[in-house]
Amino acid sequence: MALKGLDIFKLTPKTNCKECGNPTCMAFSMKVAQGAIPIEKCPYLTEDVLAQVSDATAPPMKTIKVGTGENEHNLGGETVLQRHEKTFVNKNIYAVTVSNAEGAKNEEVFASVEAIDYSRISERMYIEAVFAKYDEKGSKELYLELVKKAADTKRLVIIDCKDTGVAKAALELIKDTKPVLNGANAENYAEMSALAKEYDVVLGVAGNGIEELHDTIEKIEADGNKNLLIDLGTKSIKDAFANAVLIRRGAILGQDRSFGYPSIADVGGLAKGNRVLETALASLFTMKYGSIVVMENMSYSQALPLYGLRQNIFTDPQKPMKVEPGIYRLNGADENSVCMTTVDFALTYFIVSGEIERSGVPCNLLISDAGGYSVLTAWAAGKLSASSLAKFFEENDIEGQIKNRTLVIPGKVAVLKGEIQEKLPGWDIVVGSNEAVQIVKFLQDYK
Amino acid sequence: MAYKQTSQKFNAAINSVEIGTGNKTLALGGENVLPFYSFDGPILNPPRVGVEISDLGMNDKLAGMLNFYGDTQDVVELVKKASGMPGAEFICLVLDSADPDGENRSVEDCVAMVKSVEEAATLPLMVMGCGNTEKDTVLFEKISEALEGKNIVILSAKEENYKNVGASAGLAYGQKVGAESSVDINLAKQLNVLLTQLGVNNKNIIMNLGSATAGYGFEYVVSTMDRVKMAALGQNDTALQMPIVTPVSSETWSVKESLLEQEDMPEWGSRENRIIDMEVATAAACLAAGSNAVILRHPSTVEAISQMIKELI
Ligand code: B12
Ligand code: SF4
Numbered sequence: 001m002a003l004k005g006l007d008i009f010k011l012t013p014k015t016n017c018k019e020c021g022n023p024t025c026m027a028f029s030m031k032v033a034q035g036a037i038p039i040e041k042c043p044y045l046t047e048d049v050l051a052q053v054s055d056a057t058a059p060p061m062k063t064i065k066v067g068t069g070e071n072e073h074n075l076g077g078e079t080v081l082q083r084h085e086k087t088f089v090n091k092n093i094y095a096v097t098v099s100n101a102e103g104a105k106n107e108e109v110f111a112s113v114e115a116i117d118y119s120r121i122s123e124r125m126y127i128e129a130v131f132a133k134y135d136e137k138g139s140k141e142l143y144l145e146l147v148k149k150a151a152d153t154k155r156l157v158i159i160d161c162k163d164t165g166v167a168k169a170a171l172e173l174i175k176d177t178k179p180v181l182n183g184a185n186a187e188n189y190a191e192m193s194a195l196a197k198e199y200d201v202v203l204g205v206a207g208n209g210i211e212e213l214h215d216t217i218e219k220i221e222a223d224g225n226k227n228l229l230i231d232l233g234t235k236s237i238k239d240a241f242a243n244a245v246l247i248r249r250g251a252i253l254g255q256d257r258s259f260g261y262p263s264i265a266d267v268g269g270l271a272k273g274n275r276v277l278e279t280a281l282a283s284l285f286t287m288k289y290g291s292i293v294v295m296e297n298m299s300y301s302q303a304l305p306l307y308g309l310r311q312n313i314f315t316d317p318q319k320p321m322k323v324e325p326g327i328y329r330l331n332g333a334d335e336n337s338v339c340m341t342t343v344d345f346a347l348t349y350f351i352v353s354g355e356i357e358r359s360g361v362p363c364n365l366l367i368s369d370a371g372g373y374s375v376l377t378a379w380a381a382g383k384l385s386a387s388s389l390a391k392f393f394e395e396n397d398i399e400g401q402i403k404n405r406t407l408v409i410p411g412k413v414a415v416l417k418g419e420i421q422e423k424l425p426g427w428d429i430v431v432g433s434n435e436a437v438q439i440v441k442f443l444q445d446y447k
Numbered sequence: 448m449a450y451k452q453t454s455q456k457f458n459a460a461i462n463s464v465e466i467g468t469g470n471k472t473l474a475l476g477g478e479n480v481l482p483f484y485s486f487d488g489p490i491l492n493p494p495r496v497g498v499e500i501s502d503l504g505m506n507d508k509l510a511g512m513l514n515f516y517g518d519t520q521d522v523v524e525l526v527k528k529a530s531g532m533p534g535a536e537f538i539c540l541v542l543d544s545a546d547p548d549g550e551n552r553s554v555e556d557c558v559a560m561v562k563s564v565e566e567a568a569t570l571p572l573m574v575m576g577c578g579n580t581e582k583d584t585v586l587f588e589k590i591s592e593a594l595e596g597k598n599i600v601i602l603s604a605k606e607e608n609y610k611n612v613g614a615s616a617g618l619a620y621g622q623k624v625g626a627e628s629s630v631d632i633n634l635a636k637q638l639n640v641l642l643t644q645l646g647v648n649n650k651n652i653i654m655n656l657g658s659a660t661a662g663y664g665f666e667y668v669v670s671t672m673d674r675v676k677m678a679a680l681g682q683n684d685t686a687l688q689m690p691i692v693t694p695v696s697s698e699t700w701s702v703k704e705s706l707l708e709q710e711d712m713p714e715w716g717s718r719e720n721r722i723i724d725m726e727v728a729t730a731a732a733c734l735a736a737g738s739n740a741v742i743l744r745h746p747s748t749v750e751a752i753s754q755m756i757k758e759l760i
Contacts (some may be wrong), residue, residue, distance in 0.1 A: 305728035308662015
């Protein structure tokens with residue numbers, strides 16, 4: 001439960017010594033309650049009091065660190081249920097599954113980990129984690145080999161194993177990479193938690209039903225372990241989704257600290273080999289509260305929409321992603337190269353510049369200030385017009401810097417051609433393609 | 448402390464809107480919980496899955512499409528087959544042929560074609576225009592008249608033509624009116640209010656709030672839907688309680704990921720798989736955000752989305 005200013009005040013020495021930079025202990029207490037200053041600013045509080053208050057004023061959902069070095073990820077730490085309320089802070093990560101079970105296609109999975117690694121609007125898109133599933137009927141040696149190999153990919157490894165003996169051996173092998181240990185439940189939680197604490201790794205907890213899950217987490221917390229993830233389970237799609245929502249909502253609306261942890265959503269396990277359904281579920285849990293979304297494997301065709309979706313969901317709703325207006329000289333363009341123009345919306349810039357680069361044709365890409373909107377949005381909002389372009393040309397002395405006099409405009413604003421022609425006499429205005437993907441052919445034909 | 452479920456119970460509900468007639472009726476919306484939150488209360492009607500058919504024939508001859516439809520380009524044949532597609536619950540016919548910049552098929556011919564499609568279909572029908580507002584306005588009026596009593600959905604009335612479309616489809620001929628706005632809660636509400644002021648019954652409106660492909664400004668789609676559902680359920684805003692229909696494939700099939708041939712981007716693999724995954728991921732995300740119906744193209748997507756819905760409800 002959140003503490004009120006008055007509750008905190010009762011814990012201070014009430015001497016008004018001002019050492020915390022506040023005129024009175026009361027003023028200090030009010031500010032701590034609002035989260036404006038940390039409780040540690042008062043040097044006269046005992047350890048006990050500090051712990052009690054920092055627990056109560058902590059955000060509803062913990063930020064859990066997994067992995068290490070380049071592969072360290074923050075999970076959780078969310079404060080709202082819907083992105084427009086504030087912003088989602090820590091994007092989910094994606095994992096693929098290797099297993100010692102018979103028939104597992106581990107080589108293909110390791111090949112995807114290698115293959116899927118690209119950049120989209122300056123963000124690296126890659127499979128961040130490998131989920132190593134232990135099958136009790138399979139070979140233990142093979143499992144340990146897989147765990148080692150998974151760690152060699154330099155991705156986060158999730159050791160998914162309920163057998164404490166095997167789990168310990170796996171942890172011993174790759175402890176330096178700070179893997180996740182997933183597999184605590186109502187029966188084995190005491191040993192699993194001890195193991196997680198021994199190796200200082202995050203522990204994943206599962207339960208048979210949400211009450212049992214809550215109960216098990218409370219027991220682990222009582223044992224002093226609050227470095228946890230919650231496994232949403234693979235009993236059924238309906239169940240896993242209910243868990244995802246109820247857990248997040250319990251933490252954020254209900255202030256239920258025992259549910260204030262990030263989650264693991266094993267959509268590969270839920271889709272049972274149906275690849276298309278798996279994509280649908282990965283999308284569902286990216287939207288609603290999966291922190292580690294585990295797939296059986298991932299192909300490029302799945303990665304493209306999922307990483308795009310994630311990038312959208314986890315942007316800050318307060319600020320559109322923009323690029324600086326100006327001349328972008330692509331493929332070694334100089335003053336004689338053809339000009340194309342587009343808006344300063346980061347997504348548009350990224351797509352258009354990518355296609356121009358693919359064409360290999362030297363090209364001056366002219367980005368005007370369009371308020372960070374897409375072509376049609378900017379046009380509809382009056383931020384991309386003949387006058388806005390003319391103004392951009394003048395302010396940036398385009399004619400002084402570029403000798404070529406051909407300007408290609410986006411096909412979606414073909415209607416602007418006449419007006420632009422009027423405002424930029426001396427330029428040959430050419431209507432380009434509607435979609436950026438046709439730019440390659442357009443430029444190659446044009447040349 | 449023992450676990451106590453936090454709930455989000457709302458007193459208001461989304462309108463339940465029936466489309467089609469006789470044994471091809473289908474109800475959209477009607478829920479009073481957030482999307483798929485069946486743990487908060489029963490969901491009156493599950494979200495619905497529609498199949499998009501262009502009157503120009505198959506949009507793209509992919510193996511999976513040919514496999515399902517066979518090698519026919521006849522729109523009535525296509526609609527008959529689509530009616531039997533596993534998971535399909537309604538048909539959305541797109542009048543691409545009417546486009547003045549394309550085939551420019553006459554209004555009379557289009558009306559005749561829609562009539563034969565409606566007769567052939569064993570599922571309820573939505574009709575989408577060609578994108579040219581002037582032509583669409585006339586088309587919608589004539590189609591509404593010709594199909595009076597069939598209770599079809601006209602997609603869509605927009606800011607520019609809501610008066611005409613509202614008056615013909617909504618008032619004169621008793622069809623359902625799709626109200627299309629562009630990814631903004633205020634615009635959506637305004638259009639609904641204008642239509643109701645015109646006399647169109649609230650319960651005869653379905654909203655298309657606008658859409659985008661996952662990765663292409665989709666965050667605005669999510670936030671618009673989130674806010675619309677919160678206003679409709681939490682604040683009992685009757686001007687936003689219409690069920691939401693979202694055309695998905697028309698967006699997802701035209702992005703780079705779906706258009707590029709495998710030769711151009713070998714590491715991306717099969718183009719058909721990309722088309723399917725872009726469509727299915729976007730559709731699932733739309734449903735998670737609050738769409739009461741999605742319009743799709745590929746048979747594999749229709750099947751998977753329909754299965755996901757069944758599993759969740
Ligand atoms: C997300 C979105 C918004 C977001 C803004 C996001 C942003 N940063 O731009 C918000 C919600 C703020 C918004 C607002 C509005 N929007 Co808006 N929005 C969209 C939406 C859904 C997606 C836009 C997007 O991100 N596209 C992706 C980018 C990459 O596309 P792009 O910039 O066009 O680039 C492509 C091509 O043009 C081409 N290209 C780009 N540059 C170049 C250059 C050359 C040389 C060539 C050859 C090609 C090329 O390559 C790209 C990829 O193919 C679209 C609908 C849709 N599905 O497209 C509507 C849409 C653009 N919006 C629309 C409208 C009307 C508006 C508003 C005016 C509504 C209003 N009255 O409030 C406002 C205007 C802004 C304002 N006043 O606040 C309409 C425009 C109608 C029209 N035909 O003109 C659209 C089409 C929706 C619709 N169907 O009605 N919108
Ligand atoms: S430092 Fe502590 S005791 Fe001194 S005024 Fe601040 S709160 Fe009171």
